[in-house]
Amino acid sequence: MNSIQTQIAENLKNIRKLRGYSYDQLAQLTGVSKGMLSQIEKGESSPTVNTLWKIANGLQVSFSSLVEEKEPTVTVVRLHEKTAVTENDEQLQVYPYFPFDSSKKFEVYFLELMPGCVHESERHHGSVEEYILVCDGEATISIQDVKYVLKKGDSMRFQASQSHTYANLTDQKTSFYLLMYYS
Template structure:
């Protein structure tokens, strides 16, 4: 099996399993027979460009995502090497750790809020969930009429269909991870 054939096999299998598709479901989406899809994943068949385009279109991924080499399996992110996006006179600092990836449908940020900081986030369009995991301090999260106080080690998730506010009402820095999931 040549390297491009191996890469296609690995990428297709990874995408299919990540999305939880059976061969029948994938065949229905792509118009490629389940037998051919199985052979491609096992590296027993070298698909044509036309077949790869059918698969890419059916999965709604780029053609190159099927043929490109996998990225390293380990990525180390160091806070001191990241630049923050700042707001509110540097009161609210957002460090993008893992940017949005359409195949994974999420992004992760590390956020620091100085004492007294209040940040309001507009509602997100579509079906979006936010996950908050507090590292240090306390974060008050307000969604519509409800408020939730999260302390170190606490976490929450919520539908981000309404505007929501993050507040640090303490006299110390609050930090938390924010995962945004786009279903």
């Protein structure tokens, strides 16, 4: 984790460069001297709260956008490090991989269905699409009483506002990724 001073330096530099501002332009907008702005960006000065508010107001950004740590550019999710949410006496195991993020409008899960598992999913309100990508085994997806059999490598998408069921009607474990997109 970066120190707050380093984080402020990186965030200020990124915002300034993204907008194409020189130090002179930034100083004019914020009321903070270009020397101080340069020192902050280089991590040589730790700005006061008052100085940060001047910068935030001048740039018309939130205070937190200057101090918050940015999301990593790479995130690795390992199944063995996740805890499953289970149902039907552990016949259904749901691993949350990427939780819902309002800026991205989707979430990703990894599901395992044990042999004989049938799970009736609740209808989702609003405009939600589900995308299923089968990794192993065979999944039978029923949407309003129409059955679709998906095997390893198959995928599908559908409006999740309809009644739908996931089933493994085989004698081997089935696994698939489920992406839910909120348009």
